Amino acid sequence: MEADNAVVAAVRELVDILPAGVVVTGAAEMEKYREDFAHDGSAGSPLAVVRAEDATQVQKAVRWAARHRIPVVPRGAGTGLSGGSSAVDGGITISLDRMRSITVDPASQVAVVEPGALNAEVKHAAAEHGLWYPPDPSSYEICSIGGNLATNAGGLCCVKYGVTTDYVLGMDVVLADGTLVRMGGKQIKDVAGLSLMKLFVGSEGTLGVITRAVLRLIPAQLAGATLVASFPSMTDASRAVVAIRGRIRCSMLELMDGVTIKAVEDWRSHGLDRSAGALLIAQSDAPGQACAGEVEVIRACCEAAGAAEVFTTTDQEEAALFVAARRNAFLAVEQRGSVLFEDVGVPIPQLPDLVDGIARIAEDCGVEIALVAHAGDGNTHPLVVYDASDPASVAGARRAFDGVMALAIGLGGTITGEHGVGRAKKASLPDQLGPDLMALNRRIKQALDPDGILNPGAVL
Amino acid sequence: MEADNAVVAAVRELVDILPAGVVVTGAAEMEKYREDFAHDGSAGSPLAVVRAEDATQVQKAVRWAARHRIPVVPRGAGTGLSGGSSAVDGGITISLDRMRSITVDPASQVAVVEPGALNAEVKHAAAEHGLWYPPDPSSYEICSIGGNLATNAGGLCCVKYGVTTDYVLGMDVVLADGTLVRMGGKQIKDVAGLSLMKLFVGSEGTLGVITRAVLRLIPAQLAGATLVASFPSMTDASRAVVAIRGRIRCSMLELMDGVTIKAVEDWRSHGLDRSAGALLIAQSDAPGQACAGEVEVIRACCEAAGAAEVFTTTDQEEAALFVAARRNAFLAVEQRGSVLFEDVGVPIPQLPDLVDGIARIAEDCGVEIALVAHAGDGNTHPLVVYDASDPASVAGARRAFDGVMALAIGLGGTITGEHGVGRAKKASLPDQLGPDLMALNRRIKQALDPDGILNPGAVL
Secondary structure, eight states: OHHHHHHHHHHHHHHHHSOTTTEEOOHHHHGGGTOOTTOOSOOOOOSEEEEOSSHHHHHHHHHHHHHHTOOEEEESSSOOSSSTTOOOTTOEEEEOTTOOOEEEETTTTEEEEOTTSBHHHHHHHHHTTTEEOOOOOTTTTTOBHHHHHHHTOOOSTHHHHOOGGGGEEEEEEEOTTSOEEEEEOSOSOOOSSOOHHHHHTTOTTSSOEEEEEEEEOEEOOOOOEEEEEEESOHHHHHHHHHHHHTTOOOSEEEEEEHHHHHHHHHHSOOOOOTTOSEEEEEEEOOOTHHHHHHHHHHHHHHHHTTOSEEEEEOOHHHHHHHHHHHHTHHHHHHTTSEEEEOBOBOOGGGHHHHHHHHHHHHHHHTOEEEEEEEGGGTEEEEEEEEOTTOHHHHHHHHHHHHHHHHHHHHTTOBSBSSSOOTTTTGGGHHHHHHHHHHHHHHHHHHHHOTTOOBSTTSOO | OHHHHHHHHHHHHHHHHSOTTTEEOOHHHHGGGTOOTTOOSOOOOOSEEEEOSSHHHHHHHHHHHHHHTOOEEEESSSOOSSSTTOOOTTOEEEEOTTOOOEEEETTTTEEEEOTTSBHHHHHHHHHTTTEEOOOOOTTTTTOBHHHHHHHTOOOSTHHHHOOGGGGEEEEEEEOTTSOEEEEEOSOSOOOSSOOHHHHHTTOTTSSOEEEEEEEEOEEOOOOOEEEEEEESOHHHHHHHHHHHHTTOOOSEEEEEEHHHHHHHHHHSOOOOOTTOSEEEEEEEOOOTHHHHHHHHHHHHHHHHTTOSEEEEEOOHHHHHHHHHHHHTHHHHHHTTSEEEEOBOBOOGGGHHHHHHHHHHHHHHHTOEEEEEEEGGGTEEEEEEEEOTTOHHHHHHHHHHHHHHHHHHHHTTOBSBSSSOOTTTTGGGHHHHHHHHHHHHHHHHHHHHOTTOOBSTTSOO
């Protein structure tokens, strides 16, 4: 009871030190800040949600939390797929959804952004100056830059243009004691001191709260050509990917399996071939004639790997339909049941083995696994579909989820290519990293957050 | 005397635990491992040089050093320009120059390399498979990959293709206690756990000894076009750079000032215009017609900025002469006297201010500063030439060296874009980072090397 009173007093203090409306404490209002898109069951009930308006408010909240040893979960748009921003019982969630300013500096070719800005908003702001922020998670219209930074998010164009960390030039982070550090800036190259900024990218809120970033922009992407090929099987399609990847750098190289194709068509028809075992969607944005040359390489690789049909277009609207089908895969598959989102990756030549192994696991565990992939990067999203009301289905899905991660590790790969470890994949992390790397992770965590208040329960 | 005996015994132990010929203790033999190319006067006399043949030997040496609390300086080819691998009195130097295996895996599009392999050797090995390892320091023919990783080295093509850290997929590091950790691998995307690998890139031997790296390769670069433009002044030339950078991504965008042009011509004639105030060397490797289009953009920007003459060529041998002139700038300027190597960078729009400020500093300090630049990245190398036998000249050079770093910091830039802090720039690091970031650097250093045995005196 005494402890409860202390907590009540602490929350009152938090409300007092921040402007009216910033601290949310009503259970109903806080509900939407409890989970992310993984719905992994890890979410607790927070004491309060701080909807910070600026970095100073974040600092105040973190200082308060440090004083009271109260856990802090940083949260962007809540579209994460591994429970990385699940609320913690007895903790607070700092939501960055109100901090979303974007300033493009076209002369420096950077955007200075606050973490709550959506990826799509950054892209739009850049486009107004003929510039481009490449990283493009499928969820780019609804995910925040802060979350992208926290997970080192990837996307579809990353096969040619790299991932989030490759575009970070500067970053402000509020540390576990409330100190705000400003790293890097608008300079393109900077090796003064340790690469601390890169350490915070992908740290999933366990080392600090990102309050601002300077992102590198590049000239707008050229409108290119799109090739769509259907295959009898994912094995064939993934062999085509290996061949293509060995010859050129596509600007997109995605795969969807038959289950996904049907799910997408069931949800909203995109005119895909429901009978196909796999669909490959590739793009080239090479300038001029070079584009057609790349498309011919892709076509040849697809045909050699047994493509049933190959379709090419330079019509951007037509191409957008296929890409939309791919981007909508998660939503479509979610119509089929509850979903465990995987994000495993392997070296490119191991892609066919991964694909085959996943099919075996689905069969062994008696679950359906829809498979979509940033195939050109060897990064796949097996989506384990299950019936949450059937204990046998839940158990099978759980077994499949773990089995897929073990498979990827066995193939020399990773349990997560771009979504992060969060809480959903935490149990498998030691299997991938081994004891020495786990210890090293913990040592860094201990150095930056000795009291363990930042996103406890995530990653480590 | 007793302490001396203990040291002698310790060195004998080191000789005993490693195979014959690995531990070098003769003063004359060790001499060439004392300094790097900075010749910054910081080098001490090591107890021994360990010319390790494999990671196990590195581990043994580091474990030995940890046991005896003896400093360890890791060393690649010794071509560093900031005293980062200067030997330490009473310490050992671990030279990686014997560990130079390179294995290209074309299917995975990676090279697995040992740290002593030269950058050029990696490029050649990749080229045998039609692949390319882009990062290209001017010294690429003589610098090692280990040193490139330790400094997060840049180069000429980085303006389009990024720097060393962008190409690191996996890394083995021997930690301060002798533990070997293996991070990442051949998978392209991997966000499992903290971004520890990126932390070791650019850590200049202060956090661990890199014993192996998996480097991403990309398809071979296309032969493109080269444009060389002369300008009356560096101010004009740097304005052209700002304009070009705002419109396209060149694959090279370099500047040399009049002092450098004369130095290069004095050393070995490359046929450059000795009367020019500045020379811009730009390349486009865009495919097909797009290349000519980019060259026209570069030309237009140069002419608008007041270029005196513009020359273009698609003859690769002719182009190579100009690039060689640029790459040889350091060697040529060193013929004029002793040199302090700067490596300051600013946001691109501040480039003209930096260039003007450097000219003012040269005048104020009564020294000659030759200026070469990876201008497209805002990264410049002011080379402060002085007479080491004249105390006034030494003092002026020192003042100029510090003044240039202060200038860059004032313009929102960095004291080092690609060479590293080492020992030569250590005094200016706090001015750039400020107390909080310095403390954060120290906290990481403390976490990974609590006894401070790894490259003490460097960076922090």
